[in-house]
Amino acid sequence: MTAFSNIPAQQLSKWTSALPFWLSLLLLPLVWLSASLGGWWVIIVPVATWYLFSALDAVLGLYTDNADPQTPDEDLFWYRLVTIAWAPLQAATLFGLIYVATRADHLSGWELVGLFFGMGVISGTVGINYSHELMHQKNKLERTMADLLLAQVLYSHFRSEHLLVHHRYIGTPRDPVTARYNEGFHKYYPRVLRQCWQSAFKAEADMLKRKNLPWHAASNPFWRYWALQLAMLALAFALGGWLGLGLFLVQAGTAIWQLELVNYVEHYGLTRKHLGNGKYEHVKPHHSWNAAQKASNWLLINLQRHSDHHYKPDRRFPLLQNYSDEDAPQLPYGYPVMTMAAMIPPLWRRVMNPRVRDWRKQYYPDISDWSAYNSATNPMPR
Template structure:
């Protein structure tokens, strides 16, 4: 691991946290698209995918690590962005659901384009911030995560991520860990169904251990469904059926963005089977690491995913980055990698040699990878 260079007092400065506030710049781009239509509808996708890819190329890697002992007081300005984002996204989404359906200067295709861009924001930023918030222990931050996820109709992600993915990552019991040679277009429909089912079963199993049925009021799925229904109703109240359609469109784009990232984060990486249904403990080598500076600003260090799975209780500001001797490295940041993932032959050309190299480096004793390559079907009970 690289040497720690950022001490808690230095970390506490606003100037250190400000680059992570870049996500706020996407909101006026969405409104610009709505006000002008035409060429402006591409502003958000271009900025999110292409601009940050260019910035990654220009700014290079960030291999600094913050002192993990930093307290929440030191991290005030980092925590503030995830807290502020909730009302910002709510205002952006609801405001556009009111404005766009009645904007006479926008044609149907332009309205769709505006909300495609909104979905890029609610997926790239909103779900990512929900991911940070759901990992915290206090109830307020978890509620904020639920609100963000309900805005994209993907509330079960919290249960699936915390109860299934982190527990079973890199094993056949985790639907999210993409298998070697599994293209995204096969992966995507599979996880849409399997993740919902595994999340529901995980919550039902927890209730069963307490002697309760899945229908008990403490099942968070009741809250998920109520919040999602509330947002659909609000979309109808603001924009009628057109508002509902645009709301569902942005949710679909956001979910697509999330699952593209999920696909990238563990592609081809597996934990060693120890026999009797047991697997080795999660290590940094079981997630792809990316140290690209600009995209880590946008994604609040999500690309330091190796450390997130190794120490999931760490806030994003103190996540550590690893060198190639400790964790496998992506060749580019997530914005570029998601574009590559949409072209399976190109993805295989870029990533399959890296997976094979990872296997030789960490598990030279495993000669037959056939069982590890099988499609993931077993669900957690």
């Protein structure tokens, strides 16, 4: 159960209530500042997103209030606007940086790489996260903005994988994104890069097959994905030549790494109970890790309220509900700190493995042998 909803709909309709979620826009002039100053200023964006927001979390604490989940879309205008506007703003910043940086005399090679690493932190931490919000909505404009954001990081298949695979198979061996117990990020990352693309393509091909259509039918969204990604690569080359193309790839690779770090954290070690005959229990709130830290939820538009997202996937981010410790597992810190910890497997296991074991005792005291869950060898769902 979630806490009592104590933010009235009329409060949500005011632009001031949405203002904290617009903080992400400050990262765009920040990356331009780093480009103009050069030197160690090129790392200011990662410092801000990882360390500044971690410090703000420590100062501001937790935010556990819930909005009325029945709030209509018209009362959420200012929340929706920031996610829709982000795609063109990010594109203008990314390609503007490519044009300017490839002609800048004051930026050395390492400064260029650092600059576009910082840009990738933005397009991964904010851009892909906003695309995640947008792809879950029903209207064409928002879904188009999601596709444009994913094409900017060459990860368009994430939409198919997330909607058709992850939400259906979370917590089972068929979901590549669910990190296995004791699986370090450095093993998880290459696995998920390969398996997510394969599972996304197979999911779309299977849908077409059920309509008696081949995988290469025009309605396969992968054609759109490939066309958009090719357009992004061509634009980067047109603006900055081979150097511009290389810097674009640095940005895209960084963004993908940021996304998969978050994916790793969100479900690490959490599995659905196998019921026999390849069937699993329904997805429940306790199959996702949550974090109620205020500042990082501003930056990540409540992504850390992840249990409720899996409960109601099309629920807009300001309406996502917070869960108590009794109803869903809680991370000790927000995603910025936890993703940094994930890069150090011994530290990660020291922090998280005891929590996974406690989670198992709390929710599944009847399961004594976890070996099949640990190695993901329990039967696949049908």
